Amino acid sequence: MKRVDRTSLVAGLVTIGLGVLLLVDQLGAIDLGFGYTPSAVLAGLGAILVASGLERG
Amino acid sequence: MTAVSASAAAPPLRRDSERGLLGGVCAGFARRLGVDPIVVRALFVIAAVAGGIGIPAYGLAWALIPAENGERLTLPARSSWQVASGIGLLALAALLLMREWGLWFSDAITWPVVLAAAGGALVWRQSVAAAPPRSAGGLRIPADAAGRALLGTGLVVGAGLVFLWLNGALAAAKDVLLAVVVVLVAGGLVLAPWWLRLVRGLTAERAERIRSQERAEVAAHLHDSVLQTLALMQKRVEDPREVASLARRQERELRAWLNGRRESGADSFGRRLEAAAAEVEEDHGVPVDVVAVGDTRLDARAEALVAAAREAMVNAAKFAGDGPVSVYAEAEGERVAVYVRDRGPGFDPAAVPPDRRGLRESIVGRMERHGGRAAVQSAPGEGTEVELVMER
Numbered sequence: 001m002k003r004v005d006r007t008s009l010v011a012g013l014v015t016i017g018l019g020v021l022l023l024v025d026q027l028g029a030i031d032l033g034f035g036y037t038p039s040a041v042l043a044g045l046g047a048i049l050v051a052s053g054l055e056r057g
Numbered sequence: 058m059t060a061v062s063a064s065a066a067a068p069p070l071r072r073d074s075e076r077g078l079l080g081g082v083c084a085g086f087a088r089r090l091g092v093d094p095i096v097v098r099a100l101f102v103i104a105a106v107a108g109g110i111g112i113p114a115y116g117l118a119w120a121l122i123p124a125e126n127g128e129r130l131t132l133p134a135r136s137s138w139q140v141a142s143g144i145g146l147l148a149l150a151a152l153l154l155m156r157e158w159g160l161w162f163s164d165a166i167t168w169p170v171v172l173a174a175a176g177g178a179l180v181w182r183q184s185v186a187a188a189p190p191r192s193a194g195g196l197r198i199p200a201d202a203a204g205r206a207l208l209g210t211g212l213v214v215g216a217g218l219v220f221l222w223l224n225g226a227l228a229a230a231k232d233v234l235l236a237v238v239v240v241l242v243a244g245g246l247v248l249a250p251w252w253l254r255l256v257r258g259l260t261a262e263r264a265e266r267i268r269s270q271e272r273a274e275v276a277a278h279l280h281d282s283v284l285q286t287l288a289l290m291q292k293r294v295e296d297p298r299e300v301a302s303l304a305r306r307q308e309r310e311l312r313a314w315l316n317g318r319r320e321s322g323a324d325s326f327g328r329r330l331e332a333a334a335a336e337v338e339e340d341h342g343v344p345v346d347v348v349a350v351g352d353t354r355l356d357a358r359a360e361a362l363v364a365a366a367r368e369a370m371v372n373a374a375k376f377a378g379d380g381p382v383s384v385y386a387e388a389e390g391e392r393v394a395v396y397v398r399d400r401g402p403g404f405d406p407a408a409v410p411p412d413r414r415g416l417r418e419s420i421v422g423r424m425e426r427h428g429g430r431a432a433v434q435s436a437p438g439e440g441t442e443v444e445l446v447m448e449r
Contacts, residue, residue: 033157035153035156035157036154036157038153039151039153042146042149042150043146043147043150045143045146046142046144046146046147046150048143049139049142049143049146050140050144051143052139052143053137053140053141053143054136054140
């Protein structure tokens with residue numbers, strides 16, 4: 001059975017999460033200000049780095 | 058029962074889950090600093106309320122400080138940097154989010170504090186990681202650890218400068234800094250001769266201590282190998298073939314030791330311990346049962362542990378009669394322990410004459426020199442248990 005690549009999985013989930021947030025914002029259900037963008041991007045990058053580091057370890 | 062034990066190492070910083078309310082971070086810090094946990098908890102709560110720094114700081118500490126029971130995620134250097142950077146980015150994201158929500162104290166205070174906390178954590182972590190091995194007796198900081206400590210120091214100093222700059226106090230501080238630098242240079246020039254003398258004295262004392270430890274190591278090795286073989290040869294003087302075989306094996310072992318060679322295939326702690334047990338069993342004709350749980354690489358400290366365990370097995374085989382000698386070894390995480398038990402007549406450890414080197418030098422002394430500890434529990438008629446523990 002093929003082993004799950006955790007880094008790709010987390011990266012995919014992060015991208016999907018960001019996409020969903022932007023979509024919901026675009027539909028007007030929530031109001032995401034510009035100030036939230038850096039937090040979201042940094043959190044996504046952080047999650048990918050942690051997953052990648054744990055995968056190597 | 059009477060017991061003889063060597064000194065235990067000071068406990069490093071660990072999360073104290075037993076006394077902790079959440080993850081044991083505050084309780085761990087409190088135990089390390091020798092203060093009441095409520096003091097550290099109060100500081101974290103203040104930091105959490107005043108700008109929210111306490112929350113990511115707690116999370117970071119929880120992730121980086123190992124738990125007390127020794128479970129610890131060990132990662133290669135590159136991976137640990139990735140994980141640390143990832144956690145740093147997550148903490149930064151949390152801070153930015155709290156800033157956006159208005160849960161914020163002030164930019165001029167929070168960012169310097171974050172920088173200083175990151176730098177301080179690096180310096181503190183390196184100061185613990187770079188602690189010299191007790192067997193080396195010298196202060197040798199690895200280059201990468203020194204680099205990280207330097208980076209941490211730079212972050213702390215940078216945080217101070219950013220704080221002064223953001224609060225408009227850098228211009229005024231410049232004059233003070235100049236005065237401090239002048240005083241430091243002048244003080245350095247005056248105190249340099251004393252400082253040099255102190256450094257030379259410490260270096261000489263350290264060299265003498267290393268020489269003394271090396272002498273003790275050589276004496277312990279000769280006691281465990283050559284002297285024991287000579288004693289065996291005297292016992293088996295009526296069997297020339299056996300005597301010749303013992304002499305050949307001792308010669309091979311001594312040559313390998315003098316040339317710094319390690320026996321082939323003996324790069325694991327478990328295999329080396331089993332080989333030592335087999336040697337003792339063959340030499341003394343007493344069964345030695347070994348049960349090993351886990352294994353570890355055979356470095357200098359593990360070799361010392363094996364040598365001490367071998368000496369304990371030899372003592373058990375010599376003095377415990379025909380009964381089997383039980384050896385239980387456990388290598389888990391950073392702790393390696395060996396227990397050697399026999400059901401022989403036992404003895405009073407306090408009554409061992411000082412000239413008997415086996416227990417004092419080859420077991421207790423050897424473990425102490427390599428940063429471990431040894432405890433011997435025995436009493437006449439109750440058998441003997443030797444406990445050897447090495448924290449890595």
